[in-house]
Structures are given as C-alpha cells and as structure tokens.
Amino acid sequence: EAQVTQNPRYLITVTGKKLTVTCSQNMNHEYMSWYRQDPGLGLRQIYYSMNVEVTDKGDVPEGYKVSRKEKRNFPLILESPSPNQTSLYFCASSLSGGQGARSPLHFGNGTRLTVT
Amino acid sequence: SQQGEEDPQALSIQEGENATMNCSYKTSINNLQWYRQNSGRGLVHLILIRSNEREKHSGRLRVTLDTSKKSSSLLITASRAADTASYFCATGSQAGTALIFGKGTTLSVSS
Numbered sequence: 001e002a003q004v005t006q007n008p009r010y011l012i013t014v015t016g017k018k019l020t021v022t023c024s025q026n027m028n029h030e031y032m033s034w035y036r037q038d039p040g041l042g043l044r045q046i047y048y049s050m051n052v053e054v055t056d057k058g059d060v061p062e063g064y065k066v067s068r069k070e071k072r073n074f075p076l077i078l079e080s081p082s083p084n085q086t087s088l089y090f091c092a093s094s095l096s097g098g099q100g101a102r103s104p105l106h107f108g109n110g111t112r113l114t115v116t
Numbered sequence: 117s118q119q120g121e122e123d124p125q126a127l128s129i130q131e132g133e134n135a136t137m138n139c140s141y142k143t144s145i146n147n148l149q150w151y152r153q154n155s156g157r158g159l160v161h162l163i164l165i166r167s168n169e170r171e172k173h174s175g176r177l178r179v180t181l182d183t184s185k186k187s188s189s190l191l192i193t194a195s196r197a198a199d200t201a202s203y204f205c206a207t208g209s210q211a212g213t214a215l216i217f218g219k220g221t222t223l224s225v226s227s
Contacts, residue, residue: 042204050213090158105149109157
C-alpha cells in the first residue's frame with residue numbers, strides 16, 4: 001500500500017532532550033516536506049526536500065533540522081526541544097516538487113509532540 | 117506565510133444537504149488544491165484544479181476557480197455524516213515551490 005509512515009504517533013519529552021521523528025515513503029517520491037499544525041495557525045511548513053541531499057527551509061525552520069540521505073526517508077530532528085515546539089507534526093511527500101507545487105501531497109498520520 | 121483563507125470557519129448542516137466552502141488567496145497561482153482532514157489525522161488530497169481550469173468534478177465534489185477574483189469554492193453535494201471533517205485549500209504559487217495552506221473550514225454533518 002502506498003503510504004507515508006511517521007513514527008512515533010505520540011511523543012512526550014522534556015525540554016532540551018534531543019529527539020527524532022522518522023518519516024518514510026514507499027512511493028518513490030522526489031519531494032518531501034514537514035509541516036506543523038497549531039490551533040488558529042493552520043499548517044506551516046518547516047523544511048522541505050526536492051530530492052536526495054537537497055533540503056531547504058520553509059516558513060518556520062528555527063529549532064529543527066532535517067536530512068535526506070535516502071530518497072524514502074526524511075527525518076525531523078529537534079536538537080533541543082522547547083515547549084513552543086509542542087505541536088502536531090506531519091510529514092508529506094509528492095511525486096515532484098518544483099515551481100508551482102503541481103503535485104498533490106500525500107500525508108502521514110501525524111506525530112503529536114508534547115514538550116514539558 | 118498564509119495564502120489561502122477559507123470561509124466560513126465552521127459549518128453545520130444536516131445529512132443530505134449541500135455544503136459550500138470558499139477559499140480566497142492573494143497571489144497568482146499555478147494550481148489550487150483541496151484537502152480533507154479527519155480529527156487529528158493526516159490530510160487527504162481531494163482535488164486539484166489548475167489555474168487555466170474553471171471547474172472540476174470528482175464524485176460528489178465540485179470545485180470552481182475564479183482567478184480574476186482569486187477565489188475558489190468546494191461544493192459537497194448530498195452530505196453524509198462521514199463528510200464531517202476539516203477542509204483546507206492549498207495554493208501552489210507561480211513563484212514558489214511550496215503548497216501554502218489556509219486555516220480550514222470545519223464541517224459538521226449531523227444525521
């Protein structure tokens with residue numbers, strides 16, 4: 001089944017403790033992206049990757065890191081999480097990125113992160 | 117950078133009625149997409165309409181696009197309780213590479 005898989009589904013951690021949220025897609029998609037969703041703010045893009053070894057900042061990249069060493073994986077790293085990073089996170093992928101964002105996004109089921 | 121704004125923010129209807137949601141945006145677009153999100157789950161792509169298209173259908177969904185008014189509407193006909201969800205429009209601008217999402221319309225369909 002074609003899908004985007006995120007893990008974990010729920011995560012509770014403490015301030016400053018490094019964590020990684022994994023994301024994997026099995027559709028051979030070139031484009032992958034991370035979003036966070038907060039009440040009243042909608043979905044905001046954190047980072048995106050047009051292809052292997054190519055990543056770029058979205059609208060809210062501060063406090064996050066990503067890597068794209070393989071086409072299928074795009075982990076999100078919080079080196080020193082803070083309470084303002086408490087949010088619902090989504091990984092998404094599409095066949096291609098590029099000008100105009102022409103391809104539909106396929107979303108994972110989300111990771112609900114709480115930082116205390 | 118919020119591009120699309122959905123209206124209304126919330127909509128409550130009875131089963132069998134039609135639901136209409138609107139989306140307005142600010143800059144020139146390449147395409148506009150609609151997504152559905154069931155409570156706390158991942159977004160699901162519904163339909164994509166290109167800037168040179170005016171109307172598109174998919175099952176009970178009808179999407180229109182008016183680039184002169186920078187607006188789009190999503191019509192769900194004969195709504196069902198299972199249509200209860202949040203609906204988001206997302207725009208792909210001609211200049212950018214990212215899909216920019218609006219804040220969504222929450223639709224509640226009661227039986």
